[in-house]
Amino acid sequence: MSLPHAILTALLERPSSGLELTRRFDRSIGYFWSATHQQIYRELGRLEADGAIRALAAEQPARGQKKRYEVLPAGRAELARWTAASQDPKPHRDVLLLRLRAAAVVGTAGVEADLRRHLDLHRRQLAEYEEIERRDFPPGRDSAQDRIQHLVLRAGIDLETFWTKWLTHALEELAALP
Amino acid sequence: MSLPHAILTALLERPSSGLELTRRFDRSIGYFWSATHQQIYRELGRLEADGAIRALAAEQPARGQKKRYEVLPAGRAELARWTAASQDPKPHRDVLLLRLRAAAVVGTAGVEADLRRHLDLHRRQLAEYEEIERRDFPPGRDSAQDRIQHLVLRAGIDLETFWTKWLTHALEELAALP
DNA sequence: GTCCACATGTAACTGGTTACATGATTGG
DNA sequence: CCAATCATGTAACCAGTTACATGTGGAC
Numbered sequence: 520m521s522l523p524h525a526i527l528t529a530l531l532e533r534p535s536s537g538l539e540l541t542r543r544f545d546r547s548i549g550y551f552w553s554a555t556h557q558q559i560y561r562e563l564g565r566l567e568a569d570g571a572i573r574a575l576a577a578e579q580p581a582r583g584q585k586k587r588y589e590v591l592p593a594g595r596a597e598l599a600r601w602t603a604a605s606q607d608p609k610p611h612r613d614v615l616l617l618r619l620r621a622a623a624v625v626g627t628a629g630v631e632a633d634l635r636r637h638l639d640l641h642r643r644q645l646a647e648y649e650e651i652e653r654r655d656f657p658p659g660r661d662s663a664q665d666r667i668q669h670l671v672l673r674a675g676i677d678l679e680t681f682w683t684k685w686l687t688h689a690l691e692e693l694a695a696l697p
Numbered sequence: 698m699s700l701p702h703a704i705l706t707a708l709l710e711r712p713s714s715g716l717e718l719t720r721r722f723d724r725s726i727g728y729f730w731s732a733t734h735q736q737i738y739r740e741l742g743r744l745e746a747d748g749a750i751r752a753l754a755a756e757q758p759a760r761g762q763k764k765r766y767e768v769l770p771a772g773r774a775e776l777a778r779w780t781a782a783s784q785d786p787k788p789h790r791d792v793l794l795l796r797l798r799a800a801a802v803v804g805t806a807g808v809e810a811d812l813r814r815h816l817d818l819h820r821r822q823l824a825e826y827e828e829i830e831r832r833d834f835p836p837g838r839d840s841a842q843d844r845i846q847h848l849v850l851r852a853g854i855d856l857e858t859f860w861t862k863w864l865t866h867a868l869e870e871l872a873a874l875p
Numbered sequence: 876g877t878c879c880a881c882a883t884g885t886a887a888c889t890g891g892t893t894a895c896a897t898g899a900t901t902g903g
Numbered sequence: 904c905c906a907a908t909c910a911t912g913t914a915a916c917c918a919g920t921t922a923c924a925t926g927t928g929g930a931c
Contacts, residue, residue, distance in 0.1 A: 520889090520890085521792050524795065524796075524799060528798055531803070532802060536910080536911090537911065537912090538909070538910055548795075549788065550789075551789065551790060551791045551795060551798075552790055552791070552792075552794075552795050553790070554891085555891080555893090556911080556912090557891090557892080557893085557912080557913090558891065560910095560911060560913095561890095561912090561913095584899070584910075584911080585910070585911090586910090586911080598799055599803040599804065599806075601799070602796050602799045602804075602807065603806055603807025604807070604811075605810070605814065606792060606796075606811065608793070608815060609792065610727065610731035611728075611729060611856075612699075612729060612730055613729045613730070613852075614699050614784060615784075615786070616729040616852055616853075617699055617702065617703055617726075617729060617730050618702075618779075618780050618784075619848065620729075620845070620846065620849055621705070621706040621776055622780050622845060623841070623842045623845035623846055623849075624709045624776075624842070625709070625773060625776050625777040625780055626777065626780075627841075629782070630780060630781060633782075633783045633784065636783065640786060661875075662875070663801070663805075663874050664802070666874065667797055667805070667870075668798065668801055670797065670866075670867055670870055671794050671798055671801075673863070673866075674794055674863050675794075677859055677863060678789075681856065681859055684855075685851070685852050688848075688851075689848055692844055692845075693845075696841050696845075697840070698917090698918090700918080714882080716883080719882095732919085733919080733921090735884080735885090735919090735920080735921085736918080736920085739884090762882075762883080762926085762927075763881090763883090764882090
């Protein structure tokens with residue numbers, strides 16, 4: 520149950536309409552919690568019904584009309600509760616590792632091309648994160664909020680760095696296979 | 698659609714019953730593709746209906762009786778096809794990073810305890826992986842299958858190493874917050 | 876003969892995905 | 904006015920989760 524909390528966080532950062540949220544999920548928040556517009560509209564409806572958010576006044580609820588939402592005190596309280604609550608880490612899933620394990624049994628024919636493609640994708644993502652770091656976190660700024668967001672970005676950068684290194688190594692190993 | 702392929706891989710490595718598969722998913726394969734016994738039984742039923750696997754003869758299909766499955770040629774072909782096919786990486790989800798981002802907005806009260814708990818869990822997992830590496834991959838063995846499986850294990854070790862480092866750093870940063 | 880662990884399942888629910896529908900606004 | 908784009912939604916489906924049900928075999 521994390522999507523509603525992702526939306527509450529985004530709306531606290533800035534009140535937005537459904538489509539604006541969708542775009543922001545494609546950029547920053549979506550880097551570690553993605554969502555489609557269908558999910559977002561469904562969840563906005565639930566959050567509004569629960570009294571966690573409300574549509575800003577003077578925005579009529581017609582189809583095709585923008586509707587901006589803001590977080591109500593109940594929503595902020597729920598987000599604070601969720602943030603502080605202890606949560607077990609979800610077991611981690613990775614299709615690529617699963618495919619390699621399958622390749623160990625049925626043969627590696629065909630996997631290398633896709634490993635190369637993934638390597639390229641991770642390199643691009645890494646470059647994007649580093650660009651964000653240069654742009655949004657120049658040395659010297661250190662409000663609490665900046666530091667925490669930088670910390671999260673560093674996790675992204677280090678993870679992408681790991682994957683590029685690992686994929687490079689994996690391609691070398693596959694090439695050298697008996 | 699990865700669970701059926703995870704099961705096919707496991708069954709090719711060794712024909713097994715549903716509960717044996719469940720146990721193996723709790724250990725090795727489950728490290729990057731977990732599954733509950735309910736999922737596994739459902740999927741075994743589908744794979745059998747599709748002609749990808751079959752129950753070994755002389756094992757009666759009664760409730761409470763062991764039923765061992767083996768992979769049929771059609772199942773092996775499907776696994777090889779899936780392994781070689783190009784697949785886009787799934788957008789990556791991480792609740793802990795989401796919670797930190799929320800904490801940047803609603804305050805960090807309460808998160809530190811859970812970060813410490815996660816750090817401990819990742820340290821244990823890392824130790825477990827390193828133990829497996831010592832036990833199953835001593836220097837010098839290098840069949841193709843060994844090398845690929847070792848590669849997958851190295852990904853696990855490096856990921857856990859990353860998380861322990863990052864969590865340690867995050868705890869220091871939180872402690873030093875204004 | 877009863878209890879417990881083993882083993883296989885069923886059913887209901889939840890969250891995420893895919894495909895499609897509908898109205899409003901703007902540029903040509 | 905027509906097409907493209909913006910914006911909000913509906914519906915059906917599928918995979919994963921949670922709770923529960925049922926039968927077998929061995930230990931005591």
